[in-house]
Amino acid sequence: MAKEKFNRTKPHVNVGTIGHIDHGKSTTTAAIVAVQARKGLAETKSYAEITKGGTVRDATKTVTIAASHVEYESVNRHYAHVDCPGHADFVKNMITGAAQMDGAILVVSAADGVMPQTKEHILLARQVGVPKIVVWLNKVDLSEPDLIDLVEMEVRDLLNKYQYDGDNAKIVRGSATAALEAKPEGEQAIQNLLDALDAEIPEPKRETDKPFMMSVEDVFSITGRGTVATGRIERGVIKVGEEIEIVGLRDTLKTTVTGVEMFRKELDQGQAGDNVGLLVRGIEKNQIERGQVLAKPGSIKPHTVAKAQIYVLKADEGGRHTSFTNNYRPQFFFGTCDATGTVILPEGVEMVMPGDNVTITIELQKPVAMEKGQRFALREGGKTIGAGQILEITK
Numbered sequence: 541m542a543k544e545k546f547n548r549t550k551p552h553v554n555v556g557t558i559g560h561i562d563h564g565k566s567t568t569t570a571a572i573v574a575v576q577a578r579k580g581l582a583e584t585k586s587y588a589e590i591t592k593g594g595t596v597r598d599a600t601k602t603v604t605i606a607a608s609h610v611e612y613e614s615v616n617r618h619y620a621h622v623d624c625p626g627h628a629d630f631v632k633n634m635i636t637g638a639a640q641m642d643g644a645i646l647v648v649s650a651a652d653g654v655m656p657q658t659k660e661h662i663l664l665a666r667q668v669g670v671p672k673i674v675v676w677l678n679k680v681d682l683s684e685p686d687l688i689d690l691v692e693m694e695v696r697d698l699l700n701k702y703q704y705d706g707d708n709a710k711i712v713r714g715s716a717t718a719a720l721e722a723k724p725e726g727e728q729a730i731q732n733l734l735d736a737l738d739a740e741i742p743e744p745k746r747e748t749d750k751p752f753m754m755s756v757e758d759v760f761s762i763t764g765r766g767t768v769a770t771g772r773i774e775r776g777v778i779k780v781g782e783e784i785e786i787v788g789l790r791d792t793l794k795t796t797v798t799g800v801e802m803f804r805k806e807l808d809q810g811q812a813g814d815n816v817g818l819l820v821r822g823i824e825k826n827q828i829e830r831g832q833v834l835a836k837p838g839s840i841k842p843h844t845v846a847k848a849q850i851y852v853l854k855a856d857e858g859g860r861h862t863s864f865t866n867n868y869r870p871q872f873f874f875g876t877c878d879a880t881g882t883v884i885l886p887e888g889v890e891m892v893m894p895g896d897n898v899t900i901t902i903e904l905q906k907p908v909a910m911e912k913g914q915r916f917a918l919r920e921g922g923k924t925i926g927a928g929q930i931l932e933i934t935k
Contacts, residue, residue: 550613551743552813554772556622557676558665559647560655564678564716568647569623571719573610575730578722582612609815611803614734620803620815641665642813643672643741645733646695650683650713653691654698660858660924666702667917667927673704674736675711681718688713710736747812751839752776752784754818755875756832761825766798768817769828771876776836778818779809786823788832788842788877788909795820831877833909842907845935847899850918850928854894859925863891870925872902873917880905883918899931 557565576582610621622641644665648658665673675695680688692711699706714729757771778784778797786793799819800807810816818834833840853859868883881904885892892898910916910930918926 550616550618552618552620553737553741553744554620554622554642554813554815555645555737555741556641557645557647558661560649560652560657560661563647563649563652563655563658565647566623567716567720568645568676568678569610569621571716571726571730572621572733573612574722575719575727576612576614576734578727581614582610585610609803614738616738619737641670642744643674643737644670645737646673646675647678648675648691648695649679650677650688650691651679653687654694656858658695659698662698662702662704663853663857664924666704667915667924669915672741673699673709674733674740675699675709676716676733677711677713678716680713681715710740712736744813747775748777750775750812751836752778752782753833753835753840754778754816755877756828756830756834757876758830759825759828762819766819766821767823767825767828768799768801768819769834770815770817771834772815773810773812774875775812777809777811778816778834783837784818784820784834785837786820786828786832787835787840789829789906790832792842793823793827794837795823797821831875831879831908833875835909840909840911842909843933843935844904844907846902846910846933847931848902848916848928849897849899849931850926852892852894852896852898852918852926853924858923859894860920861894863893865891868892870918870920872904872908873919874908874910874914877908879908900928901934 557569559565570585573582573585577584610623612619612621646658646662648654662673677688677692695711696706696709699709712729712733714733715726718726719730720726752773753775754771754773756769759767759769761767778800780797780800783794783796786795797818798821800810801817802810802814807816810818820828855861864883866885869880870883872879872881881902884901884903886899889898910933912930912932914930916928916930917924918928
């Protein structure tokens with residue numbers, strides 16, 4: 541674990557890049573980091589470092605799979621930035637990645653305009669509760685001014701469709717490549733983008749006074765130190781030395797947190813909104829897994845049956861073309877947890893059509909840590925087919 545202490549002098553905000561493949565999400569991320577690094581407000585990270593773990597197509601084109609986290613500062617804020625996967629197959633990661641955003645940077649290529657994943661990502665942002673979207677109109681150096689105006693209108697319409705105030709949305713024009721090459725107009729556009737983030741994305745209200753909870757994203761071992769679980773703290777505060785429970789998917793275990801780390805720096809405590817690694821005492825790597833939650837003892841329980849309200853996406857929203865009937869078995873996504881379960885329709889309802897809102901009972905194969913009010917996504921065959929919220933827990 542790192543020894544450097546994390547400095548909390550500026551408000552901390554989580555953002556991320558979303559948008560269609562090849563529109564320049566990772567290049568935009570690299571450009572922001574490069575421009576801020578030249579001002580001493582970020583550590584330099586190359587495009588290759590930001591896209592590591594992706595599928596390389598050539599030196600300048602990698603399809604990002606694993607979401608990559610970088611950090612940088614504006615004059616007023618400290619940003620943690622997740623470069624979200626952009627390929628249709630990797631929306632599964634998007635569901636867990638996008639949930640970590642206080643605001644999103646929607647990257648749209650001015651040369652190509654709105655594409656299928658542009659729509660899908662805005663819809664996902666709406667589903668997982670991303671409150672604000674700022675638009676980066678990329679590749680303006682490859683497009684005609686008249687065409688750029690048309691693309692901008694198209695983007696505003698699309699944002700309106702998903703209840704993001706498209707008429708007043710901040711749309712910044714620029715070229716991420718020009719910024720990486722340190723061209724003045726490229727750097728100025730990135731500065732405009734950062735100004736837009738500072739102005740448009742509201743400072744998040746952190747739920748620090750509630751009982752601690754974090755969904756586990758990943759688990760690994762550190763030789764001689766023990767097991768580390770990583771994730772974003774959803775609520776509360778966790779201090780070194782505090783007891784927690786590991787809840788969901790298997791029997792609940794108790795453990796003690798022996799270390800808290802963020803961006804390879806040690807913290808005395810982690811709080812809601814932080815992406816952290818927690819070192820846990822006496823727990824083997826195989827005793828904890830992605831999809832479980834770490835929580836204050838007794839604050840959340842695992843459940844298998846609940847009543848929920850769901851919205852079933854229409855085909856033009858990326859959902860199913862056909863209805864489904866009782867005992868339909870999709871995947872349920874709760875935070876980082878991907879669970880198989882069954883949809884039980886209410887009495888008198890024979891089937892559910894795309895576009896319907898319906899109250900259902902969900903029965904999960906394994907117990908999942910969940911609570912009233914929690915949001916989840918329904919997926920099937922690699923696409924989101926619905927979004928829901930838990931109304932009450934039955935078992």
